[in-house]
Amino acid sequence: MMERLIDRMIENVTQLFLLLALAPLVTGVIRTLKARLQTRRGPNILQPYRDLGKLFRKGMVIPETASWIFAATPWIVFFSTVLAGLMIPMVAADAPLGLFGGVLAVIYLLGLGRFFLALSGLDSGSSFGGLGSSREMTISALAEPAMMLAIFTVAIGAGSTGLTEIAGAAIGQNWRFLAPAQMFAFAALALVLIAETGRIPVDNPDTHLELTMIHEAMILEYSGPYLALIEWAASIKQLVLMTLLINCFWPVGLQHTWFGFGALQGIAWLLAKLLLLSCAIVLLETVNAKMRLFRVPELLAVAFTLGSLALVSTFLF
Amino acid sequence: MIAELFLSGIVVWLAGAMASLALWRQPAAARRVTCGAALAGSLLDLAASAAAIFSGSPAVIGLPFGNPVFTWAVRLDPLSAYFNVTLAVLAAAVSLYSFGYLREMEGRRNLGAFGFFFNLLLLSLALVFTASNAFFFLVAWEVMALSSFFLISFEHEKEKTRNAGVLFLIMSHAGSGLMLIAFLVLASASGSLDFSSFHLLASRMPALQQGVVFLLFLFGFGVKAGLVPLHIWLPEAHPVAPSNVSALMSGIVIKTGIYGMARVFFDFYGAPPVWMGTVVLAIGVASALLGVLYALMEHDLKRLLAWHSIENIGIILMGFGAALMFRALGHGNLAALALIAALYHTFNHAMFKGLLFLGAGSVVQATHTRNMEKMGGLIRRMPVTALCFLVGAVAISGLPPLNGFVSEWLTYQALLAGFGTTQSLTRLMFPIAGSLLALTAALAAACFVKAFAIPFLALPRSAEAAEAREASFPMRAGMAVLAVGCVALGLGATWFVRVFDPITQQALGVRASSALVMARGLALSPGTAHGGTISTAGIALIFLLAGAAFAVPLAMRWSRRSVKGPVWDCGLPGLTADNEYTATAFSKPLRMIFSALYRPRREIQAEFEVSPHYPSAIRFESEIELTFEKRLYGPLRERIMAMANRMKGIQAGSINVYLAYIFITLILLLLFGVRG
Numbered sequence: 001m002m003e004r005l006i007d008r009m010i011e012n013v014t015q016l017f018l019l020l021a022l023a024p025l026v027t028g029v030i031r032t033l034k035a036r037l038q039t040r041r042g043p044n045i046l047q048p049y050r051d052l053g054k055l056f057r058k059g060m061v062i063p064e065t066a067s068w069i070f071a072a073t074p075w076i077v078f079f080s081t082v083l084a085g086l087m088i089p090m091v092a093a094d095a096p097l098g099l100f101g102g103v104l105a106v107i108y109l110l111g112l113g114r115f116f117l118a119l120s121g122l123d124s125g126s127s128f129g130g131l132g133s134s135r136e137m138t139i140s141a142l143a144e145p146a147m148m149l150a151i152f153t154v155a156i157g158a159g160s161t162g163l164t165e166i167a168g169a170a171i172g173q174n175w176r177f178l179a180p181a182q183m184f185a186f187a188a189l190a191l192v193l194i195a196e197t198g199r200i201p202v203d204n205p206d207t208h209l210e211l212t213m214i215h216e217a218m219i220l221e222y223s224g225p226y227l228a229l230i231e232w233a234a235s236i237k238q239l240v241l242m243t244l245l246i247n248c249f250w251p252v253g254l255q256h257t258w259f260g261f262g263a264l265q266g267i268a269w270l271l272a273k274l275l276l277l278s279c280a281i282v283l284l285e286t287v288n289a290k291m292r293l294f295r296v297p298e299l300l301a302v303a304f305t306l307g308s309l310a311l312v313s314t315f316l317f
Numbered sequence: 318m319i320a321e322l323f324l325s326g327i328v329v330w331l332a333g334a335m336a337s338l339a340l341w342r343q344p345a346a347a348r349r350v351t352c353g354a355a356l357a358g359s360l361l362d363l364a365a366s367a368a369a370i371f372s373g374s375p376a377v378i379g380l381p382f383g384n385p386v387f388t389w390a391v392r393l394d395p396l397s398a399y400f401n402v403t404l405a406v407l408a409a410a411v412s413l414y415s416f417g418y419l420r421e422m423e424g425r426r427n428l429g430a431f432g433f434f435f436n437l438l439l440l441s442l443a444l445v446f447t448a449s450n451a452f453f454f455l456v457a458w459e460v461m462a463l464s465s466f467f468l469i470s471f472e473h474e475k476e477k478t479r480n481a482g483v484l485f486l487i488m489s490h491a492g493s494g495l496m497l498i499a500f501l502v503l504a505s506a507s508g509s510l511d512f513s514s515f516h517l518l519a520s521r522m523p524a525l526q527q528g529v530v531f532l533l534f535l536f537g538f539g540v541k542a543g544l545v546p547l548h549i550w551l552p553e554a555h556p557v558a559p560s561n562v563s564a565l566m567s568g569i570v571i572k573t574g575i576y577g578m579a580r581v582f583f584d585f586y587g588a589p590p591v592w593m594g595t596v597v598l599a600i601g602v603a604s605a606l607l608g609v610l611y612a613l614m615e616h617d618l619k620r621l622l623a624w625h626s627i628e629n630i631g632i633i634l635m636g637f638g639a640a641l642m643f644r645a646l647g648h649g650n651l652a653a654l655a656l657i658a659a660l661y662h663t664f665n666h667a668m669f670k671g672l673l674f675l676g677a678g679s680v681v682q683a684t685h686t687r688n689m690e691k692m693g694g695l696i697r698r699m700p701v702t703a704l705c706f707l708v709g710a711v712a713i714s715g716l717p718p719l720n721g722f723v724s725e726w727l728t729y730q731a732l733l734a735g736f737g738t739t740q741s742l743t744r745l746m747f748p749i750a751g752s753l754l755a756l757t758a759a760l761a762a763a764c765f766v767k768a769f770a771i772p773f774l775a776l777p778r779s780a781e782a783a784e785a786r787e788a789s790f791p792m793r794a795g796m797a798v799l800a801v802g803c804v805a806l807g808l809g810a811t812w813f814v815r816v817f818d819p820i821t822q823q824a825l826g827v828r829a830s831s832a833l834v835m836a837r838g839l840a841l842s843p844g845t846a847h848g849g850t851i852s853t854a855g856i857a858l859i860f861l862l863a864g865a866a867f868a869v870p871l872a873m874r875w876s877r878r879s880v881k882g883p884v885w886d887c888g889l890p891g892l893t894a895d896n897e898y899t900a901t902a903f904s905k906p907l908r909m910i911f912s913a914l915y916r917p918r919r920e921i922q923a924e925f926e927v928s929p930h931y932p933s934a935i936r937f938e939s940e941i942e943l944t945f946e947k948r949l950y951g952p953l954r955e956r957i958m959a960m961a962n963r964m965k966g967i968q969a970g971s972i973n974v975y976l977a978y979i980f981i982t983l984i985l986l987l988l989f990g991v992r993g
Binding site: 058059060061062063064065067068069071075076079080083097098099100101102103104105107108109111112114115118119122123124125126127128129130131133134135137138140141142144145146147148149152153155156158159160161162163165220221224225226293294297304307308311312 | 694696697711714715716717722726729730733736737745748749751752753754755756758759760762763765766769770771773774775776835836839840845846847848849850851852855856859860863864867868871872875878879880881882883884885886892894896897898902903904905906907909910
């Protein structure tokens with residue numbers, strides 16, 4: 001019993017470290033690759049770490065009109081995102097905090113962070129914040145049914161919403177993503193991932209003070225360490241959703257257990273798969289232009305249709 | 318013991334009603350008596366029903382007043398007791414709140430009459446939940462409807478209030494009419510009016526009759542519960558009532574419809590045909606989605622909350638529908654899971670919706686408006702109200718770790734497990750319902766970002782909001798009780814699910830809680846093999862630990878480096894409330910995306926003197942179309958009016974003609990009797 005608990009602690013700490021350390025790297029890799037693909041030199045891959053370090057050392061300007069919600073939000077967003085990250089299988093099928101919640105808890109914890117982020121967008125009274133909050137809540141609401149359909153498809157296969165069970169059922173079937181149901185569900189979830197992480201063609205993560213922005217508009221009033229927390233949480237969220245996508249649909253390299261030589265192998269596979277997915281995202285971002293806001297529902301309707309097809313395919317094929 | 322406690326609760330409410338009526342000339346005394354009696358009665362009722370849930374056999378109590386033809390007996394079986402606990406907890410908090418809330422009305426309104434109907438409403442609710450005889454049930458139901466009508470119409474000098482009251486009365490009676498027919502059909506089959514004789518009776522009737530009775534009950538109770546398309550009275554009636562009454566109406570009065578359905582579906586029916594569950598599930602999804610979509614367009618704070626009641630009733634019905642389908646397909650354990658999800662959500666909704674309406678009441682009393690666009694910045698003026706409202710908003714949005722999340726999670730689990738229960742295409746309904754539940758929950762979160770942020774955050778948008786005063790102590794206490802309830806029902810989920818054992822045992826013959834509780838009470842599971850787990854207590858604990866270890870010390874360190882500064886205002890001479898995002902603007906994207914449903918209409922008139930680029934005044938008007946009111950009830954009302962016009966001819970006004978009518982009716986009835 002005691003040994004099991006200690007094992008769990010080690011798993012949690014390792015995954016926590018991976019999440020915190022890897023998330024800015026993924027953001028940096030995507031930025032650099034994107035710049036290269038657009039024949040720019042781009043920033044150093046490690047730039048996100050430097051940005052975070054700089055922000056943590058700076059002072060803060062708190063809007064006079066803001067309430068305690070403004071100060072509480074960065075913490076709630078950060079903690080809920082990290083907590084969601086501990087509930088997903090990264091290296092081994094065993095999610096360290098799987099007992100505390102499965103895929104539904106992950107979605108709703110991210111939802112909790114978004115709820116408070118939207119509140120703090122409105123808290124300062126600036127119209128930019130309200131604009132961002134309104135759009136963020138709209139788009140995430142519309143993304144929800146497609147995401148749930150895709151997740152139901154995966155969860156029905158495993159008979160569980162627990163991610164340990166879902167990943168466990170997937171282990172050893174490295175090519176099952178070629179099944180029609182899995183492919184549709186993957187496509188649906190990939191579209192949702194783009195919308196949820198605020199990437200082109202839904203939102204542009206590189207803009208400030210543009211009327212088309214969504215996520216950046218919400219956090220416009222944040223500065224210093226609070227901004228660092230929110231930015232860090234945003235990149236962790238991106239890592240969480242990407243890991244979820246690759247480990248549920250393409251479990252190759254996912255280990256049965258956390259311990260021994262396998263774990264290193266698992267980490268290596270994780271990095272390789274993340275790099276591949278990052279390349280795909282970069283390609284998608286480069287060849288597409290940002291959509292008008294009111295075209296986004298159409299994109300999400302496509303995701304919903306793909307999710308429905310995935311569901312129907314589970315018993316047709 | 319249970320009997321004595323329950324009866325003394327009834328007597329205290331009755332005495333409170335009479336005493337406050339007698340004291341109508343002394344408002345302060347009437348207020349104290351009203352709230353004191355309501356509180357005492359609720360606590361007695363709570364003790365009785367909490368004991369009754371766990372006592373082995375249902376307590377049958379004959380009421381000491383009576384009539385030889387009908388038994389005035391109440392029966393506290395687990396289902397009745399559960400709804401009574403819900404009533405008692407909410408009523409206790411609302412009574413506490415009313416001590417402060419009603420003070421404002423002293424001397425301006427007749428508090429004696431208010432207290433009379435308030436206590437009568439609580440009394441009739443307790444009897445509706447426990448009556449064990451169809452006739453007695455209908456009497457209690459009618460008393461409840463009438464006392465709610467008088468409470469809704471309390472501010473009767475406004476025309477809108479009167480109209481809403483009349484609409485409520487008409488719809489309520491249409492519903493009671495349907496129920497009455499259904500009860501009479503059951504009574505003629507059993508030869509008795511006692512509920513005990515109806516047990517599993519409906520399933521023994523011929524298929525057609527069974528279906529008709531089912532639909533009559535569904536729509537009869539559905540009017541009270543506010544299902545789409547029978548909901549039209551709800552967003553009119555709930556907002557115009559005093560806010561403590563709104564909290565009771567949305568929290569528990571509409572749950573009488575849910576209770577009625579639970580009683581009929583799981584007591585009178587054995588294993589109903591699959592289509593019944595399908596119908597309930599479909600209506601549940603429609604109510605949930607339409608309720609939240611209309612709520613999003615509202616900027617009247619109380620109307621917004623009323624629309625959310627329709628949404629949550631829809632979520633409850635999803636659980637009921639799934640439970641009925643599982644029962645028809647022979648999956649007792651899953652039916653228990655779905656029933657637990659529905660009943661859990663019923664309790665949860667009573668807590669957070671009661672809390673939100675009480676919060677709205679404090680805000681409305683402080684700002685003298687229900688329009689969100691005229692509030693703002695209240696979090697500084699009313700910190701306790703704001704915190705309580707925030708707890709309610711997080712809970713109703715289904716976010717962890719509060720109670721709304723737990724019941725929605727259970728609903729998802731039931732829907733997910735449903736896919737494997739049948740091979741027919743109906744199984745597609747479960748995941749579709751699940752995905753629409755996800756949409757509903759996400760839209761609800763969007764709506765409550767608006768409902769919290771616009772009134773409470775940023776700068777005040779009116780002079781009243783700028784000078785708002787925090788609610789009085791009893792009001793804050795009443796809200797705090799419900800906020801604690803929301804937290805406790807969320808974190809203590811594994812402890813609370815044990816309450817459902819006697820209910821599912823009685824309804825389905827299954828005790829589910831031992832399968833639902835995992836890891837020594839730390840985590841909740843759906844009870845299926847390898848099903849996912851959830852631990853709200855664990856999540857909350859991690860938040861607390863992380864907050865104490867990192868957030869507090871770091872925030873204190875960083876606060877030394879932080880300065881207050883103005884908000885970026887794009888170079889204007891300073892941020893004013895006019896720059897803020899409004900509630901209408903917040904929901905604008907959704908209004909455009911769902912324009913096929915809303916059919917929005919807007920009108921902009923600009924006045925200018927010199928150039929059209931410098932208008933001196935702008936008038937903006939925007940409204941959406943309420944589809945059901947216009948397309949279903951509009952033609953219906955016209956049809957009824959036309960028929961009434963045509964009937965005018967037979968109303969001659971002469972007593973001889975009326976006597977002739979009576980005579981003809983008598984002859985017809987006699988002929989009918991002879992033939993029969």
